[in-house]
Amino acid sequence: MAVAWLLLALMVLGSSGEHAEVVCAGNACYTLHRAELGWHGAQERCRHNGGNLAPVRSPDEAERLQELLAAAGWPGPAWIGLSLARGHCVLPQEPLRGFSWVAGGEPGTYSAWLAEPAVTCLSSRCVSLRPDEPSGTVGWADRPCRAPLAAFLCKFSFRGMCGPLPLTGPGPVSYTTPFGVRSPRLAVAPFGTLVEADCEGGAGPAFAVCKGPLEGGGFAWHPPGPLCPIACSHRNGGCQQRCVETPGEPARCACHPGYALAEDMASCLPEDSCHPNPCQSTCLSRPGGFECSCETGYRLASDGRRCLDVDECLDEPCQHECHNTAGSFVCLCRPGYRPTGPGGRHCHDEDECARPGICPQLCLNVPGSFHCTCLPGYQRQPSHGDACLDVDECLRDPCPGHCRNLPGSFECLCPAGFLPEEDGHGCRAAPTDGDKPTGATNSTPRTTRIPRTTTGILQTTVIPRTTGAPWSTSILQTLGIPIGVTPPPAPTAVGSAPGAEHSSDGPRLLLYYILGSLVAILLLLAFALALVACRRRAAKQEKRPAKNAADNYCWVPEQAENRGAGGERR
Structure with a gap:
């Protein structure tokens, strides 16, 4: 009775069944349905009948679906169960590029992209199966999930x-x-x-x-x-x-x-010599015998029955590295590269500098890697996590006067009578009276104090000047022998701008200071020697000769004796 009811139910089901192309193999059946639906609508139709949109997890499954399309004479694309949900990003380095099968399970390493999917993290993308016109094989192509297609493929799994x-x-x-x-x-x-x-x-x-x-x-x-x-x-x-x-x-x-x-x-x-199957894989009946064949990725062993894995990596199909797998292979890229091209066999340099915050200041992309550099005025400090620390340029004494360090640069503080260079990294002497511009009429007298020295005593001399006439403080006056030069009292702050050039007048002025100091020292030494010689001379003059007995007598000149008339001597 139960059998009769089952037959009756199946007869009713059969009278309303949909006519569609179907292929069954192993423990699964694949169907091709022709209906104008988006990806989600097609998946709902497959699920309503107990299945899902068909996955393509292996070359055998791809061949089965290609056979189904050929039997149905369908030349266009059809939805399969591969999709990328909104909020998930395309991952170019993975075989499925970040997409996942609707039926779940492990993603696997098989992929058949006809073109790289559009890189996105914001919109959902779904995949269709379509023939590749040049080769005649079928492959994958991504498209918006809401865009309708005229066909979709379902898979139904059974216990037997x-x-x-x-x-x-x-x-x-x-x-x-x-x-x-x-x-x-x-x-x-x-x-x-x-x-x-x-x-x-x-x-x-x-x-x-x-x-x-x-x-x-x-x-x-x-x-x-x-x-x-x-x-x-x-x-x-x-x-x-x-x-x-x-x-x-x-x-x-x-x-x-x-x-x-x-x-x-x-x-x-x-009579079928292939029953029971004497081959490890596929057996083909031949007149008087049989012939064994192997699936793609395997080769027939010398006994003509077993199948051995082919090491495709020996043919160097990958640009960088190749990993052999059972019946196939996987291409890997070195660090700093991402896979590209059909099957991910080629590798393209990844621009690490496009990532935000990868370097503290500047990033230089190189093939397969990158380098962090610093702006001018900074230097890398590996002990501080490759941070860029400011360089104290003032330690190199770049200014004729005082120097003030700034973040990434420095500024020179020019002495009175000097003007800053345009780059802010040097000083130049102010124009002299002979360089006074024509038409300058302001002659209000002004004075400036120039330090001068005597022998150990600092003095100043007041030099009158006029407002409109440029002047220089490079002339030092002394009363006596100079023993040193004091720094100018009023330096002028100069704003700094980053640059590599320095004024040539600063070093020249410093040379003048050094030469003047040397001359002053030499003159001081000469004065000291002269002073010593003079004192020694004075000491000699003060020294008296030793007295003797004759010192108390006076000597008179000898005179002729008085003579008488006869001239005789008395």
């Missing part, structure tokens, strides 16, 4: 399948699947599929349901068939070679030696 339906008579057959799709042909049918055969000869329709579990997995038809039993006397029972009648049993088809019944249980094929 029923094999080919045995038929003993010709007639149209219709398969109605549990997901509401009707098809005239199915190589395998999922659990719960209803099959209806329109038997010839007025026998009426025959039904069977895929529901009987088998040991080791899978299911069987109930009733087991064959359907549309007829006598062998009528058109050989619909058999290609032999029709066998056994008392109490319906007629059945058989084949001559060397042949075996096909899936329709009426045709005959050469």
Whole structure:
């Protein structure tokens, strides 16, 4: 009774099933539906029937969907179950570029982007499957999720399948699947599929349901068939070679030696040397034997049966690094690069300087990396986390006078009588009286005090000057021997502007100060020597010779003796 109700329910379902192209393999069925829907509407349709928009997680799955599109003759794009939600960013370095499958699970490493998806974090993006015109293969392309497409692909998963339906008579057959799709042909049918055969000869329709579990997995038809039993006397029972009648049993088809019944249980094929499958992967029947073949990414072993993984990295398909995987490979980029191009095989330099705050001041991008630099007037300090610290330029004594350090620069404080250079990093002597501009009439006398020295005593001399005439304080006057030069009393602050040039008058003035000091020192030494010599001379003059007995007598000149008349001597 329960079977009758099940058959009745499936008959009602089958009468309203949707006609769509379907392909079943393994434990899943894939369908192509033609309806003008956005991505979310298509996903809702698939979910309503117990499935999801189809994923493409492997080359085999991509080949299955390509077969489905070809069987349906559909040339345009169709939605698949790959999407990027709003608020999630496109990640160019990942195979799925940050997108995820609607059915969940691990993202995997397989990808088939025909073009790089638009980089965004603000809008949702969804993916369609479409043929690539130059190569004829199918690939992925992203587009707005709300933009409608005329077709979408669904996937339905099951615990097992029923094999080919045995038929003993010709007639149209219709398969109605549990997901509401009707098809005239199915190589395998999922659990719960209803099959209806329109038997010839007025026998009426025959039904069977895929529901009987088998040991080791899978299911069987109930009733087991064959359907549309007829006598062998009528058109050989619909058999290609032999029709066998056994008392109490319906007629059945058989084949001559060397042949075996096909899936329709009426045709005959050469005996299948691939049953059971002697190959590790795919077995192809050949006259007198079989031939094994392997999936993409594998090669046939020397025994002609096993499949060995192909190391695609030996062909250097990647620009940087290649990682071999079972049946495939993955391209990796070195740090500082991101994958680009078909399959992510090429690597493009990543501009790290585009990230905000990566360097304290300046960032220089280089292939695969970057360097942080500092502005002029600063230097890097690795001990402070590569921070840029101010350089104290005043330690190099760049100014003729006083120097004041500033963040990233410095300023010179010019002495009185000097003017700042335009770059603020030097001083120059003010114009002299001979450089007075024509037309200057202001002659109000002014005075300025110029320091001067004597022997150890600082003095000042007042020099009159006029307001309109430029003057210089580079002339030093002394009363006596100078022993030093005192700094000018009133320096002038000069604003600084960053620059690398300095005035040449500053060093020249400093040279004048040094030479003047040397001359003053030499004159002081000469004065000291002269003073010593003079004192020694004075000391000699004061020294008296030793006295003797003759010092108390006076010597008179010798005179002639008085002579008498005769001239005689007395």
